[in-house]
Amino acid sequence: MTQSKELYDVTIIGGGPAGMYAAFYSGMRDMKTKLIEAKEELGGTMLIYPEKMIWDVGGVTPILCRQLIAQLAQQARTFDPTLVFGQQIVGLDRLEDGTFLLTAESGETHWTKTVILTIGYGILKMSKLEIEGADRYEVSNLHYTVQELEPFRGKHVLISGGGDSAVDWANELEPLAASVTIVHRREQFGGHEKNVVRMRQSTVNVRTPYAVTQLHSKDGKAINQVTISQVESGETETLDVDAVIVNHGLKSDCGAIREWGLDIGVRRVKVSSKLATNIPGVFAAGDFVDYESKLYLIAGAFTDAAFAVNSAKLYMEPKADEVAYVSSHNSKFREKNLALGVREEDA
Incomplete structure (x- = not known):
């Protein structure tokens, strides 16, 4: 040295x-x-x-x-x-x-x-999705950062989070993805007010107060469905997805x-x-x-x-x-x- x-x-x-x-x-x-x-x-x-x-x-x-x-x-x-x-x-x-x-x-x-x-x-360090076995999908279609937008073109994308990054990615992906769903455990989002208004007025499917509770895979390699749960009632719903983006801070x-x-x-x-x-x-x-x-x-x-x-x-x-x-x-x-x-x- x-x-x-x-x-x-x-x-x-x-x-x-x-x-x-x-x-x-x-x-x-x-x-x-x-x-x-x-x-x-x-x-x-x-x-x-x-x-x-x-x-x-x-x-x-x-x-x-x-x-x-x-x-x-x-x-x-x-x-x-x-x-x-x-x-x-x-x-x-x-x-x-x-x-x-x-x-x-x-x-x-x-x-x-x-x-x-x-x-x-x-x-x-990224705050990870606290679901057992979630890490196995990090090499396929579970993302904590977005390096390029193009891979999401035409995809059904689910975003988990409610801060600036989650709101920003929802707005950035909305024009090119087949669909964008954002799931947040609180009614209010923490992003910049103007960006939140833009998101709510777009085609983004806003689901609050919900949380991601299960990941499902047909082949064990990539996520194809996500179960979300209503925070207050516990009622669940399963959504088809091509990609999951987690922005938990x-x-x-x-x-x-x-x-x-x-x-x-x-x-x-x-x-x-x-x-x-x-x-x-x-x-x-x-x-x-x-x-x-x-x-x-x-x-x-x-x-x-x-x-x-x-x-x-x-x-x-x-x-x-x-x-x-x-x-x-x-x-x-x-x-x-x-x-x-x-x-x-x-x-």
Whole structure:
């Protein structure tokens, strides 16, 4: 195992939207940057729903999530940060000179002056369908994520769940599937109000309050029928299906980061208005943070990231500018603009 004691100004832990934008913005601040991602690719939680349409990012027309990931990843690489994949950071130690030593679960080590945590929901695991033997169908037609829409064309699809993902998939699949039935154990759905209204006004068969209670298979390999039960009366009904999608939410775990001494609640870390944690030199951004007026949107993650980077810069250099110059006046973009064929007087 090769170890390098190269010291970075900032190390970003987590490669979701907050982490990717932090990598870009730290380049604007002329900081030597490293980003460490536990998976083998950038995207974070967004990788769970690559085929969803994203509508609420400012200045971006409706875009497939996988395309937005690609654009964010390209932007993150603008100033050539060091990207490290496949390492889950478990250890944080402050050294005598005030810098930090980060240790990965696999033993790799990293040295940095500041840290920005952009781990989102931490280690994510899908909440599985709690029916005995359900796992045998995960290789055929029981799905916990949807990577592509086309395989569901012309199929009879049943969705179990009532949150954003369940509602979104019902709306996305309704135009191309033969039928879509959504089963939820409560009358009310937890998705965005506009999307819920759209679903209820479509051809989606909404069954509430119901729960999936049995899976049936003619050949033991794929589900062909599902029994649903009325939560209050216990009355049952069996439906023919070609595919079952389960969206029962995600179980999250911060892992060893909980042992660092951070002020962490059930799932999120408490931060100041400047995105500083209770450990000097450690900042956080994105869905992992909790503060008054926090906006849990991708757009909010970008603002968090910029605040966290600026705070990290000032932590190292108290006399530095509080923020980066905007790109239209930032000298770091002069050569990049010329490479794009933009005249300096137009930039």
